[in-house]
Amino acid sequence: MNLPPRPEPSVRLTARPLDDWNAAYSKVESYFYALRVRNKLHLNRLVALVLERAMSRAAREQGRTATELAVEEMDRLVNEWFADVLQEHSTGAEMLSTRGRLALLLADLSGKWQDQFLRPGPWPPEFVTAMRETYLRAGPDFQISQMAPRPLDLGPISTLTEFSRLPYTKMVVTWTLFALLLVALFILTHH
Amino acid sequence: MPDRAPTTSPAPGLSFYRAPRLGRGWRIFLFYSSALVLTGLVSMLFADLIWRSGWSVSGLCLMALFVVLFLLTAVGCVHGVFGFVVRMLGGNGRFERGQDHRSKSLEGISTALIFPIYNEEIARVYEGLRATFESLERTGQLQRFDFFILSDSTDPDKWIEEERRWFELIRELDALGRIYYRRRALNEAKKSGNVRDFLSSWGRRYRYFVVFDADSVMRGETIVELVKRMEASPATGLIQTVPALVEAESLFGRIQQFANRLYAPVFIAGLDFWAQGFGNYWGHNAVIRTEAFMQCCDLPQLPGRKPFGGQILSHDFVEAALLLRERWQVWFACDLEGSYEEAPQTIIDNAAREQRWCQGNLQHAMVILAKGLRGVSRIHLAMGILGYLASPLWLLFLLTFYWMLWYKQYTGLSDITVHNFTPFIHLSGPQHAFFIFVICMAVLFLPKVLALVDLAMDRDRRRAFGGILNAVGGAVGETAFSTLHAPILMLWHTKFVLVALFGFDTGWGPQKRTAVGVGWLEATKRLALHTVIGLFWGVAVWRLDHRTFWWFAPVVAGMVLSIPLSVLTSRANLGTRARASGLFLTPEETRPPLELAGLRARMEAWRAAGEMTSRRRDSGMAAAVLDPYVNALHASLLRENRLNPNYARVLKEMGVGGPEVPVLRERLLTEGPEKLQRREKLLILSDAESLPWLHRQVWHRTAETLSPWWQAAVREYVR
Numbered sequence: 001m002n003l004p005p006r007p008e009p010s011v012r013l014t015a016r017p018l019d020d021w022n023a024a025y026s027k028v029e030s031y032f033y034a035l036r037v038r039n040k041l042h043l044n045r046l047v048a049l050v051l052e053r054a055m056s057r058a059a060r061e062q063g064r065t066a067t068e069l070a071v072e073e074m075d076r077l078v079n080e081w082f083a084d085v086l087q088e089h090s091t092g093a094e095m096l097s098t099r100g101r102l103a104l105l106l107a108d109l110s111g112k113w114q115d116q117f118l119r120p121g122p123w124p125p126e127f128v129t130a131m132r133e134t135y136l137r138a139g140p141d142f143q144i145s146q147m148a149p150r151p152l153d154l155g156p157i158s159t160l161t162e163f164s165r166l167p168y169t170k171m172v173v174t175w176t177l178f179a180l181l182l183v184a185l186f187i188l189t190h191h
Numbered sequence: 192m193p194d195r196a197p198t199t200s201p202a203p204g205l206s207f208y209r210a211p212r213l214g215r216g217w218r219i220f221l222f223y224s225s226a227l228v229l230t231g232l233v234s235m236l237f238a239d240l241i242w243r244s245g246w247s248v249s250g251l252c253l254m255a256l257f258v259v260l261f262l263l264t265a266v267g268c269v270h271g272v273f274g275f276v277v278r279m280l281g282g283n284g285r286f287e288r289g290q291d292h293r294s295k296s297l298e299g300i301s302t303a304l305i306f307p308i309y310n311e312e313i314a315r316v317y318e319g320l321r322a323t324f325e326s327l328e329r330t331g332q333l334q335r336f337d338f339f340i341l342s343d344s345t346d347p348d349k350w351i352e353e354e355r356r357w358f359e360l361i362r363e364l365d366a367l368g369r370i371y372y373r374r375r376a377l378n379e380a381k382k383s384g385n386v387r388d389f390l391s392s393w394g395r396r397y398r399y400f401v402v403f404d405a406d407s408v409m410r411g412e413t414i415v416e417l418v419k420r421m422e423a424s425p426a427t428g429l430i431q432t433v434p435a436l437v438e439a440e441s442l443f444g445r446i447q448q449f450a451n452r453l454y455a456p457v458f459i460a461g462l463d464f465w466a467q468g469f470g471n472y473w474g475h476n477a478v479i480r481t482e483a484f485m486q487c488c489d490l491p492q493l494p495g496r497k498p499f500g501g502q503i504l505s506h507d508f509v510e511a512a513l514l515l516r517e518r519w520q521v522w523f524a525c526d527l528e529g530s531y532e533e534a535p536q537t538i539i540d541n542a543a544r545e546q547r548w549c550q551g552n553l554q555h556a557m558v559i560l561a562k563g564l565r566g567v568s569r570i571h572l573a574m575g576i577l578g579y580l581a582s583p584l585w586l587l588f589l590l591t592f593y594w595m596l597w598y599k600q601y602t603g604l605s606d607i608t609v610h611n612f613t614p615f616i617h618l619s620g621p622q623h624a625f626f627i628f629v630i631c632m633a634v635l636f637l638p639k640v641l642a643l644v645d646l647a648m649d650r651d652r653r654r655a656f657g658g659i660l661n662a663v664g665g666a667v668g669e670t671a672f673s674t675l676h677a678p679i680l681m682l683w684h685t686k687f688v689l690v691a692l693f694g695f696d697t698g699w700g701p702q703k704r705t706a707v708g709v710g711w712l713e714a715t716k717r718l719a720l721h722t723v724i725g726l727f728w729g730v731a732v733w734r735l736d737h738r739t740f741w742w743f744a745p746v747v748a749g750m751v752l753s754i755p756l757s758v759l760t761s762r763a764n765l766g767t768r769a770r771a772s773g774l775f776l777t778p779e780e781t782r783p784p785l786e787l788a789g790l791r792a793r794m795e796a797w798r799a800a801g802e803m804t805s806r807r808r809d810s811g812m813a814a815a816v817l818d819p820y821v822n823a824l825h826a827s828l829l830r831e832n833r834l835n836p837n838y839a840r841v842l843k844e845m846g847v848g849g850p851e852v853p854v855l856r857e858r859l860l861t862e863g864p865e866k867l868q869r870r871e872k873l874l875i876l877s878d879a880e881s882l883p884w885l886h887r888q889v890w891h892r893t894a895e896t897l898s899p900w901w902q903a904a905v906r907e908y909v910r
Contacts, residue, residue: 029889030905035819071891094883101823105358107368138828139371140337142835143395147387147489150513153562154494171220175227182231187240 016058016066024070025051031074035101036110037117046118050074081118085131106134215467219567220274221466226265233265233630234258240623244715247436249595256588263581263635266574271454271638274461275645290508292416292423297335302418302478303397304336307385309343309378311405313352314797316340317360319408321793322786324364327411329785336414337397338370343385343848347872348811350374354828355821372828376841376877383490383506384473392835394481404475407434408786410529417478417524427468428483428519429511433459434476437779437787441708442769443760444536449775450669451534453662457642459525468520469567474507476530480519484510487517493557498550498691505551508575509558512568531779533789537709537761538676538753539717549579549687582684589746593732598734629744637670639666655778665775675756678749682721709761711754716751725750809864812872815882815906822886829879847878860888863900 029047037043053076054069061069075097082100083089091099107113107130116127215466237257241250282897304323308316320338327333340357344350351443357372375388385601388416394400396891399421409432417430433455436448463470488510493500503509524530533542552575558564559572573898618626643666646652647659656662733740740747749756759765769775779787832838846852856878864872875881894902 014713023839027890031819034817036419065893067893068891075891094887097887098826098883102827103287105820105823108362119741130678134367136824136831137368137371138831139339139373140368140396142392144836145391145395145485147394147485149392150489150517152491152513152558154491154557154560171216171223171464174220175224178227178231182235186235190239190242 020066021051021055024066025053027067028070028074031071035104035117037114038110039114042115042117049118050077053077084121085123085128087132102136103131103134106136107131111127215465215469215567218465218467221571222269222461223266225272226262226269229265229269229634230262233261233627234635236259236623236627238378240620240627243620243623244599247595249591249598253588253591253595256584256591260581260584260588261631261634263577264631267458268634268637270458270461271641272461273464274457274459275638275641277460277464278457278645279648285367288743292419295419295422297332297415297418297422300335300399300412300418300422302336303339303389303393303400303481304403305339305341305386305389305400305413306345306403306405306407307341307382307389308353308405309382309385310346310349311344313349313356314795314802316405317356318790318793318797319403319406320370321360321364322408322790323403323411323414324366324370325789326409326786327414330415331409331885332411332415335418337547338366339389339393340370340372341385341389342372342374343381344374345378345869345873346811348461348806348878350873350876351811351815351821351825352806354824358824370481372472373832374828376832376845376847380490380502383503383510387489388837390481390485391837394485397481399478400481401478402475404532406533407476408437408531408790409476410784410786413527413529414478416527420522420524421478421480424520425519426520427480427522428487428514429470429472429477429479429521431470431472431477431521432524432527434473434530434532435528435779437531437777438533438791439536440537440763440766441761442765443538443541444534445766445769445775446669446672446760447534447541450673452777452779453646453656453666453669454639454642456525457638457645457737459523463523465523466523466567466571468522469515469565470511470521470523471513471571472507472511472521474505476532483514483517483519485765487513487519491725493554495557496694497826498694499554499557503551503558504554505548505575508552508555508568508572512558512561512572514566515565515568515769516563524757529784529786531678532797538679538757539709539714542680542717542841545680545683546687549684550691552576552579553688553691579684579688582681583688585681586685589743593728593735593743594737597735634877636670639670642666642895652778655781657773657776657781661773661776664773668769668774672760674745675749675752678725679718679721679753679756681746682724682750708763709758711758714754714757718757721753722751725753809872809900812859812864812876813907815876816885816889817904819886822882825876826879826882829882833879845877846874848880852878852881856885859885860892860901861896861898863898865900866898 012040025047028050029043032043032046037046050070050073053073054066057069057073058064058066067132075093078100079093079096082096083091084099086096086103088096104117107127109117111126113130116123225896234254234257238254241254244250244596304317306320317340320340323335324338327336340353342350342353344353351372354372357370361367361370361881373389373392376383378384380387389400399418401409403409413432421427435455436444439445439448444556474683490503490506490509490513492502495501496801498504514521535544555576559569616623616626629706643659643663646656646662653659653662656665725747728743729740729751732743732747770780815825818820833842842848852874855867856875859867859872859875867875875885889897889901889905894905897905
């Protein structure tokens with residue numbers, strides 16, 4: 001079988017070795033895969049889109065690696081899309097990223113909406129509703145209150161001083177008398 | 192095929208006969224007087240036996256120990272006898288008789304079902320919750336109930352897994368806004384603190400709450416029935432169901448569950464006879480009136496050092512006592528079916544649980560004389576304490592008996608001929624001793640026989656146990672096993688009591704519930720001392736007197752055989768074989784209810800998918816940082832938690848948001864999680880701002896700036 005010749009390591013793209021772009025591709029693909037984008041065609045197109053944006057910066061930013069540029073572009077692309085879909089342009093990057101990923105999870109991106117991921121609008125109304133209006137609630141609204149502490153007097157002495165008032169005193173006295181009767185009976189029969 | 196057993200289980204017997212109504216005081220008097228009379232009469236016979244050889248200090252000690260031990264046995268026996276009679280007279284379900292609850296509507300009533308968990312096997316907990324959820328859904332009353340998973344987990348991996356699987360569960364059940372998850376940042380006061388935290392946060396929203404254990408399952412109809420009973424009886428603060436032990440696989444587990452299912456109905460009917468509305472709380476599978484609990488059950492810290500001082504460990508008994516003190520009623524729902532739990536699967540796991548309970552119950556000595564407690568509560572607490580003190584007392588009894596024999600042999604003294612009951616009972620010394628032994632055995636085994644008679648009189652139940660012959664075979668096997676198991680427990684309980692009395696804290700670890708078996712090495716480590724004591728004791732008694740040896744033989748055999756007994760009874764294959772041969776069958780095995788059948792199928796699916804195998808260390812940290820969804824979910828839950836001012840305060844006290852966190856999270860990335868302590872990992876995972884930052888960093892940074900651990904973790908995501 002004739003395999004195509006292996007590219008020379010010296011082959012470079014936008015002033016970086018091809019292997020660097022390969023590593024960048026792999027990283028971006030992995031992240032999208034972690035986001036459960038499983039459709040291969042869509043996945044490859046998204047990775048290519050990110051790498052194109054990274055390459056366009058590469059010529060200007062010589063000190064940065066291809067992977068650095070690619071993940072930055074990926075982050076930017078995803079966050080821009082989150083801001084558009086969620087209509088939250090003023091939210092900070094990390095907060096927006098968290099909110100967006102949670103929205104994807106709640107909207108069931110991997111099950112229903114893979115083809116919508118990173119697509120420019122307009123999006124199907126059902127998708128937009130699922131993304132914008134589903135909020136995670138780990139608990140109902142707090143209704144803070146405090147349990148009422150009741151004092152508990154543990155002192156046995158104070159209890160024993162009121163022994164005669166205990167409701168079972170008569171019962172205990174009866175049982176004691178019974179025990180005494182047995183002892184007496186025993187003594188009487190053994191002398 | 193799964194079967195639907197009735198929710199209520201009427202007792203067999205003479206239902207046309209109505210037992211005369213007795214006041215509670217008379218019931219307690221009648222019940223405990225029976226035990227005391229029995230103890231008194233047999234103690235007389237025992238005193239007479241000692242009298243034959245003349246009184247001595249050791250004889251007096253033996254006598255005192257006999258009285259206490261026999262009294263405890265007699266109380267157990269009387270529970271069986273009274274329970275049997277009550278069931279025969281159709282008196283089971285006394286609560287039901289007095290209340291008209293069936294017509295009660297649940298309209299407008301909100302009830303929370305709470306699952307306090309602590310580093311548990313998550314799949315099992317959630318599948319139990321799912322079984323209960325689906326069962327409740329079938330009643331058409333699901334909308335009246337909210338589910339709360341209340342995590343106190345301190346293992347970072349468990350924490351993340353709990354969150355991840357919670358989300359999967361709510362998605363599968365479409366239960367967003369119905370099943371909630373909350374983790375406390377600080378597990379102060381352990382389980383009781385966990386429940387109090389729930390009440391402080393959401394208690395006011397719910398009229399009732401039902402407490403579940405990590406392995407509890409309850410039938411929906413049973414839960415609805417419990418709430419209706421609470422509605423019908425405004426004076427009732429708590430109703431405790433009697434959970435059936437289920438899902439055991441090992442031989443030990445199956446024997447325990449068989450004993451529970453066969454004997455418990457009779458014993459609990461006896462308990463209910465005298466307790467009435469002054470029952471007890473066993474910590475879970477119970478419905479509680481929120482307002483009553485919040486008013487009365489804020490547990491005090493006990494004075495002094497651990498293990499007796501500090502936080503009350505076995506809080507359930509004390510909470511019931513506090514409810515009763517404030518004139519709320521506490522009932523046993525001994526007629527209700529559909530309440531399940533699991534039990535330890537091996538002798539060693541069972542002992543670990545006993546150790547925790549022992550410390551908790553002994554601690555009740557601090558509370559038992561508390562002012563204002565009801566007398567019945569003191570009885571419940573005393574019984575709990577004596578349940579563990581009985582073991583050292585039994586050991587002392589045996590040692591004293593052995594001492595007396597040795598002394599007699601050593602000194603060569605002969606029996607003093609004196610007057611005794613001989614003129615009346617015409618028995619020689621050995622016959623006299625044997626007569627007392629027979630009485631003791633009868634008192635010990637009578638409840639078991641009565642439980643079998645009770646079973647024989649109920650056709651449905653009899654069939655559910657695989658027929659009366661199988662049940663009798665099971666009871667004989669269980670009795671043989673418990674005879675050997677009792678001396679093992681005796682030594683263990685003695686050790687636990689001594690450990691507690693000398694002030695060592697046992698700690699409260701999570702309970703192991705799955706049947707994974709005990710290896711020979713582990714069993715030898717745990718039970719070598721038992722074996723040595725048994726061998727030494729056996730040889731000593733044999734050398735003293737061959738005839739006496741046979742009296743000690745069951746005790747010695749239990750100790751000597753403790754290692755093989757522990758290993759063999761832990762095996763699931765022996766449990767399966769016993770089941771195939773019809774031994775130790777229970778109704779839930781022969782006619783699995785829908786809830787348990789579904790639970791079993793799902794757990795098998797989890798095992799087949801390899802989800803039950805232990806995960807790699809720090810897998811939770813890896814998921815929380817790397818996985819985009821787990822990370823977002825975790826950060827979102829942390830942010831929601833901060834809305835509670837109590838949680839926000841605790842997090843701040845822990846150092847969340849403080850200067851230590853940025854240093855730690857940088858170390859996490861550059862050194863890897865294995866270099867961080869658990870507290871440090873928990874601190875990072877508790878910081879809502881750090882998680883998104885870490886997620887970004889770990890995906891953005893080049894491999895050289897990450898520790899090898901993270902490089903490997905990222906590679907797992909690379910396709």
